[in-house]
Amino acid sequence: MEYYDDYLSSKEFKDNLLKYETARKQGDFIYMEPDDLTDIAEYYHSKGNWKEAQTAAEYAACLFPGSTSPLAFLSRLALYREHDIAKAQQYADQIEDKSEMEYIYVQAEIMIVDNRMEEANRYLEGHYAQLEDEDKRDFVIDIADLYADYDMPAQASKWLERSEEKEDDDYQELLGRIQMEQGNFEACEKIFNDLIDKNPYSSPYWNQLATSQFQRNDIKDSIASSEFSIAINPHDEEAILNKANGLYRLGNYEEALEYYKRYIRLCPKDETGELYYATTLLNMNRLQEALIHLKEAEKIADSNSPNLIEIDQEMAFTLSRLGHLEEALDYVSKAEALTESDKDEMMVLRGHLYLEHDQQEKAQECFQKAIHHSNSSPHIFLRIAVSVYDNGxxxxxxxxxxxxxxxxxxxxxxxxxxxxxxxxxxxxxxxxxxxxxxxxxxxxxxxxxxxxxxxxxxxxxxxxxxxxxxx
CATH class of the missing domain: 1.25.40 (Serine Threonine Protein Phosphatase 5, Tetratricopeptide repeat)
Structure with missing residues (x-):
């Protein structure tokens, strides 16, 4: 929430980060509290630097075996980045104090990611029933926040309704996020505008407002909100990326490139910036430059990156347009091999590339396979029709x-x-x-x-x- 975002910009945190990074560079031992080291891990995570995030959390867990905050962070990282339920559970099991709320929350997250929804609900309800009234206030907000993080607005709303502190800023911020996830953009924006009236120098509020406006297709106002956030904090990577995306949507590609470049400088270990920079260049028909940045995105991305499919697809499109059909098809195969990829969509992409190179029979064969395998899905038929249109x-x-x-x-x-x-x-x-x-x-x-x-x-x-x- 807003307080935590502000803390990561505070002098106290920056001093701790400097001490930690200086010690790391010099190979020195450094003693820091586990919560401080976990904050550093969270900071690296926010910058897309997963390896350094894991290193900081593992260092804390090594210094303080059984400590809750670094082990909970590592458990979540295993869930989010590696989709490894067993590994997440192993980290959670190492937490010494299993009465701590953070342990309870992590256990619930493991159940949710493992699609054990009813078990998660019974588990949380059981703990809620045992709490004192003063502890229940924070618990319902935290659980609503947890469900909102997993894009489960109905469950988030159910828990949030139990809170009696409906005028509290944390309550209102969470309500705004839930309204956005449910597509109630006007209600969401009213909430964040009200919060901004109370605290006009809150970058997180401006960023949430910009996101809602972008999703509502109000791109100019989204850019304006991002500009307010950037004025408050010129190094706010979320605001800079939001503005870049807005400029891209408006077709202002040159200016979008400038903001993607700023994002890359702030988050050099996050492949998202290089990927979006390349996509913008593709729309400007600057194919060779796009290829360079796609290769950089590919190099940065680790094996668990959620961007791998998109990187492989854009590489396929770019190489095909440059006349390298076989290399392009190799990238389609790479994307197909990823667990999360839609195999029918990939078959349509393969057909599209063949059609782009006037190999109609091979294209038709791919399209027919996609239609058959998808049980004549209208969405797959639509993708094929778009490919046929794009190819003239x-x-x-x-x-x-x-x-x-x-x-x-x-x-x-x-x-x-x-x-x-x-x-x-x-x-x-x-x-x-x-x-x-x-x-x-x-x-x-x-x-x-x-x-x-x-x-x-x-x-x-x-x-x-x-x-x-x-x-």
């Missing part, structure tokens, strides 16, 4: 989008913008306008991304329909 087969893409959108239910929201651009290219104006209207209604973000190909820069998204109607 407009008439075929038109037929595919028409067939797809005629078969899905009324809740379906993807593909209408692509149908619109196909119709525009084929001179089917009435169909185009109908598809544009639907796209703006059900998926304005897709409309902005796709229809910008047929609408001049500077036309507001809300005016796309009128512009195309009157052109």
């Amino acid at each position: 087969y407009i008439e075929l893409a038109y037929r595919m989008f028409t067939a797809l959108l005629g078969a899905v239910d009324e809740k379906w929201s993807e593909g209408y913008s692509y149908l619109a651009v196909c119709c525009h290219a084929l001179g089917k104006k009435e169909e185009c306008l109908k598809a544009v209207k639907k796209a703006l209604e059900v998926n304005p973000q897709e409309a902005e991304n796709v229809l910008s190909d047929i609408v001049p820069k500077g036309v507001d998204v809300a005016d796309y329909y009128l512009y195309l109607k009157n052109e």
